[in-house]
Amino acid sequence: MNHVKESLQRLGKIRAYVIGLLVIMFAAGSAVTPTSVSAAVQLGTQVMPLSYGGYYVLFPGKLAPYFKSGKLMVPIRAFSSAIGADLLYDALTNSVTVSLLDRSVGKIKAGQLEAEFNGETEDSLGIAPEIKDGILFVPASPILEGLKTFRWETQFNNVNKLTLGIGARKGEEWAKPEADRALAPYPVETTAHPYPLYPCTLTQTPSGKEYKLTLGVQNTSGFVIPKGNAELELVSVDSKGNSYYQTLKGPDSLTSKAGLLSFSVSIPAEAEYVLFRSRTLRAE
Incomplete structure (x- = not known):
């Protein structure tokens, strides 16, 4: 009788152990790890600013480019304006054509992989254009390649920021x-170091009858920037091609290497894109 009782006790202990083990395994399996959740990209993040002529070209807020399958996707209307190209909309085919000089990339349409190059040859864009928040985004490289005017390359600065x-x-x-x-x-004669500030984010919000641009930058110069020793220039361009030039002094305090800064300005109309550059000044 005692033997049976001891066997039942051992069986109960084993059962409790198995149940406890299963509970632990379930808890471990259902735990949320940092790698299982991808953080949302902040609105207006400049994942790869355009750069030409000694300044950056930025697209604010929901117009900000993003990567898809390793390709940079850009807002086609604002991008066309920024590179000086014309954009035509065809209501019959619900498509657009980008043209510059005597070259064009046409029949660009959301969800359609093929486009027409120079009105003759159809070829793949590599990634189909898509609409986000009512804005048509397209892969940048096949547009630049199709227009034939441009050369381009991915550049890294001294802290491996992309341009x-x-x-x-x-x-x-x-x-x-x-x-x-x-x-x-x-x-x-007045410039100590050109382009010390790298643009990280650019947001745009309505503010009464105007709009507020907020630019987040990082000091990528490799040295400390003294208080009031930097100058920033912004040219915001609206959908009608009107431009608004502004100069900002800063920063208000010493900025360490790789330090982050934020600047805000008011503009009279919503910007499609913004030109930005900065410099540090020579001591007088």
């Missing part, structure tokens, strides 16, 4: 948008 450098191909003419003319080359 898409764009320029005219050898032998090609590129008439930049009128807004670009507001930014003459920095005078050497």
